[in-house]
Amino acid sequence: xxxxxxxxxxxxxxxxxxxxxxxxxxxxxxxxxxxxxxxxxxxxxxxxxxxxxxxxxxxxxxxxxxxxxxxxxxxxxxxxxxxxxxxxxxxxxxxxxxxxxxxxxxxxxxxxxxxxxxxxxxxxxxxxxxxxxxxxxxxxxxxxxxxxxxxxxxxxxxxxxxxxxxxxxxxxxxxxxxxxxxxxxxxxxxxxxxxxxxxxxxxxxxxxxxxxxxxxxxxxxxxxxxxxxxxxxxxxxxxxxxxxxxxxxxxxxxxxxxxxxxxxxxxxxxxxxxxxxxxxxxxxxxxxxxxxxxxxxxxxxxxxxxxxxxxxxxxxxxxxxxxxxxxxxxxxxxxxxxxxx
Amino acid sequence: xxxxxxxxxxxxxxxxxxxxxxxxxxxxxxxxxxxxxxxxxxxxxxxxxxxxxxxxxxxxxxxxxxxxxxxxxxxxxxxxxxxxxxxxxxxxxxxxxxxxxxxxxxxxxxxxxxxxxxxxxxxxxxxxxxxxxxxxxxxxxxxxxxxxxxxxxxxxxxxxxxxxxxxxxxxxxxxxxxxxxxxxxxxxxxxxxxxxxxxxxxxxxxxxxxxxxxxxxxxxxxxxxxxxxxxxxxxxxxxxxxxxxxxxxxxxxxxxxxxxxxxxxxxxxxxxxxxxxxxxxxxxxxxxxxxxxxxxxxxxxxxxxxxxxxxxxxxxxxxxxxxxxxxxxxxxxxxxxxxxx
Numbered sequence: 001x002x003x004x005x006x007x008x009x010x011x012x013x014x015x016x017x018x019x020x021x022x023x024x025x026x027x028x029x030x031x032x033x034x035x036x037x038x039x040x041x042x043x044x045x046x047x048x049x050x051x052x053x054x055x056x057x058x059x060x061x062x063x064x065x066x067x068x069x070x071x072x073x074x075x076x077x078x079x080x081x082x083x084x085x086x087x088x089x090x091x092x093x094x095x096x097x098x099x100x101x102x103x104x105x106x107x108x109x110x111x112x113x114x115x116x117x118x119x120x121x122x123x124x125x126x127x128x129x130x131x132x133x134x135x136x137x138x139x140x141x142x143x144x145x146x147x148x149x150x151x152x153x154x155x156x157x158x159x160x161x162x163x164x165x166x167x168x169x170x171x172x173x174x175x176x177x178x179x180x181x182x183x184x185x186x187x188x189x190x191x192x193x194x195x196x197x198x199x200x201x202x203x204x205x206x207x208x209x210x211x212x213x214x215x216x217x218x219x220x221x222x223x224x225x226x227x228x229x230x231x232x233x234x235x236x237x238x239x240x241x242x243x244x245x246x247x248x249x250x251x252x253x254x255x256x257x258x259x260x261x262x263x264x265x266x267x268x269x270x271x272x273x274x275x276x277x278x279x280x281x282x283x284x285x286x287x288x289x290x291x292x293x294x295x296x297x298x299x300x301x302x303x304x305x306x307x308x309x310x311x312x313x314x315x316x317x318x319x320x321x322x323x324x325x326x327x328x329x330x331x332x333x334x335x336x337x338x339x340x341x
Numbered sequence: 342x343x344x345x346x347x348x349x350x351x352x353x354x355x356x357x358x359x360x361x362x363x364x365x366x367x368x369x370x371x372x373x374x375x376x377x378x379x380x381x382x383x384x385x386x387x388x389x390x391x392x393x394x395x396x397x398x399x400x401x402x403x404x405x406x407x408x409x410x411x412x413x414x415x416x417x418x419x420x421x422x423x424x425x426x427x428x429x430x431x432x433x434x435x436x437x438x439x440x441x442x443x444x445x446x447x448x449x450x451x452x453x454x455x456x457x458x459x460x461x462x463x464x465x466x467x468x469x470x471x472x473x474x475x476x477x478x479x480x481x482x483x484x485x486x487x488x489x490x491x492x493x494x495x496x497x498x499x500x501x502x503x504x505x506x507x508x509x510x511x512x513x514x515x516x517x518x519x520x521x522x523x524x525x526x527x528x529x530x531x532x533x534x535x536x537x538x539x540x541x542x543x544x545x546x547x548x549x550x551x552x553x554x555x556x557x558x559x560x561x562x563x564x565x566x567x568x569x570x571x572x573x574x575x576x577x578x579x580x581x582x583x584x585x586x587x588x589x590x591x592x593x594x595x596x597x598x599x600x601x602x603x604x605x606x607x608x609x610x611x612x613x614x615x616x617x618x619x620x621x622x623x624x625x626x627x628x629x630x631x632x633x634x635x636x637x638x639x640x641x642x643x644x645x646x647x648x649x650x651x652x653x654x655x656x657x658x659x660x661x662x663x664x665x666x667x668x669x670x671x672x673x674x675x676x677x678x679x680x681x682x
Contacts, residue, residue, distance in 0.1 A: 063548050140591065184550075197595050207404050208595030209525075218591045220584035220610055228613045230591055237592070243561035250481065250559045250571055251578070252593060254538050254549030269561055272569045 047282035058280035067259040071189035246273035388623040399621035408600040412530035531582040587614035
């Protein structure tokens with residue numbers, strides 16, 4: 001049923017007034033003011049025109065417009081450690097009194113002792129053990145509350161700000177610009193889906209159903225009162241890294257995205273999968289080359305490579321060979337954080 | 342960036358004309374003409390008003406409006422056999438020449454011999470073996486083509502119509518009515534996600550990203566030319582039945598639906614999970630009690646129970662105890678199929 005409107009009267013006039021204001025604002029507005037003019041900014045604008053202008057040969061119907069964004073190092077700071085790992089380590093310390101055996105068992109022992117050298121050498125297996133110990137065994141609601149409480153007080157060591165303020169303003173603009181052009185914007189993160197869902201809507205404008213991430217299985221069971229409850233058993237259902245990204249994009253969305261944004265080898269397959277779809281595409285990689293305003297790590301300009309966010313030389317070469325756009329934080333971004341002048 | 346409009350001129354007049362037509366049409370239209378007046382129809386209309394009228398104490402913001410629909414027996418015919426099983430059995434017969442060993446191996450032997458008595462006794466393990474043999478080992482695109490080709494020619498035995506015409510018109514109306522009121526409508530089926538995605542948009546108006554189903558894992562790999570390809574390995578990732586429904590709804594949507602529609606014990610947990618959410622809800626179960634226009638099976642009115650679509654007495658009792666609405670196909674539906682007068 002169509003929505004019922006009242007018969008228009010003075011409202012029509014108000015409507016026209018808003019209309020003219022919109023036209024004026026529109027003519028003047030730059031959708032990406034935190035970007036410097038250059039190839040990267042132009043690539044985004046060209047892509048939007050190529051896929052949303054009805055006269056374009058590569059026009060994409062509205063319900064087929066999907067864009068996917070990696071999170072760590074792409075939409076917010078990942079250096080020197082993923083935020084979710086900081087959360088997990090804090091939680092190990094918090095839970096330690098209930099687990100006296102952790103004081104003599106790795107990887108927990110090193111976390112409790114804050115042994116940075118040892119923690120820097122943690123293997124994927126170590127990290128999985130920590131995730132299972134800190135992220136499972138509670139209801140989904142209890143986990144969300146835990147994350148929200150932590151995010152409300154935790155601050156990063158360099159800027160002394162809540163982690164949810166370490167978002168890249170230029171990428172927020174891209175998210176908004178794409179949504180204003182009827183794109184559905186998804187966060188597609190190697191981080192935990194439920195972790196990101198707790199803040200994705202206020203921070204990115206991305207609703208929970210558009211967050212894809214590594215996921216603990218949910219288990220529907222009944223409590224003592226016979227009420228259904230979704231628990232988090234110690235089981236990883238989705239590992240949303242590397243090949244996991246196109247696999248999970250297909251599971252959730254069922255098609256190639258038109259645009260994808262990443263910053264490391266963990267995003268390579270997502271960008272390949274995006275490019276393999278029909279029509280016009282946009283594949284972008286954020287290069288961290290601004291030690292002054294953020295961090296510098298990666299292959300370009302002789303910058304040192306690090307373990308975190310491996311923007312390898314091979315990835316750089318693949319980007320160049322395939323026409324993916326490399327975003328230089330130093331040169332392409334006028335502003336990095338909303339609070340940074 | 343806001344969309345750019347031209348300065349309105351004659352367009353304003355055209356707009357007003359459309360406006361008045363909409364007001365007139367709106368005053369006369371019944372959103373659910375294939376439904377007889379009664380408690381079931383009224384429950385749907387009341388629910389929509391309760392959750393979309395801004396003055397309602399149970400108003401739900403637009404981006405939180407989710408409704409989930411089981412498919413087999415809820416939105417289309419499931420009797421005497423699930424459509425996807427007919428597809429799978431047809432495919433066993435088609436593949437048989439390449440698998441001479443199937444002629445002496447169950448469950449394939451019975452399918453090839455069309456031994457209905459034996460097929461009726463297939464266990465879940467038998468059916469899984471058939472699904473793995475017929476639904477995996479190809480790229481996701483090759484599988485979609487296979488399903489589309491089959492659906493284009495296969496016809497059901499009773500009405501001699503394509504399966505995609507065996508959709509319940511009253512449920513199509515509910516899907517449209519909810520979408521017109523800004524609900525996102527999801528198919529949440531025990532059937533295969535990829536199977537349903539091939540026709541969900543033209544048939545139900547449901548895009549691929551809003552189809553949740555049992556799922557074969559996708560596997561991203563590279564072909565001989567180094568091109569990425571998503572294959573279907575012999576691995577079931579999601580079993581979207583019973584408890585799997587709330588688990589997968591949580592995985593995909595991240596919240597309780599406001600409304601859920603089912604017809605069997607496989608939907609019980611989905612309806613419980615819907616009711617456990619905040620605000621106003623709608624939980625509905627389709628009762629198949631119309632042998633003349635469709636089929637009759639289930640506990641009410643002394644109808645015989647069958648193995649397919651177990652609307653058990655216990656489910657009927659739970660529905661009554663919890664205030665779920667049971668839809669009688671015989672009494673609540675004026676019309677069942679679009680082509681049936």
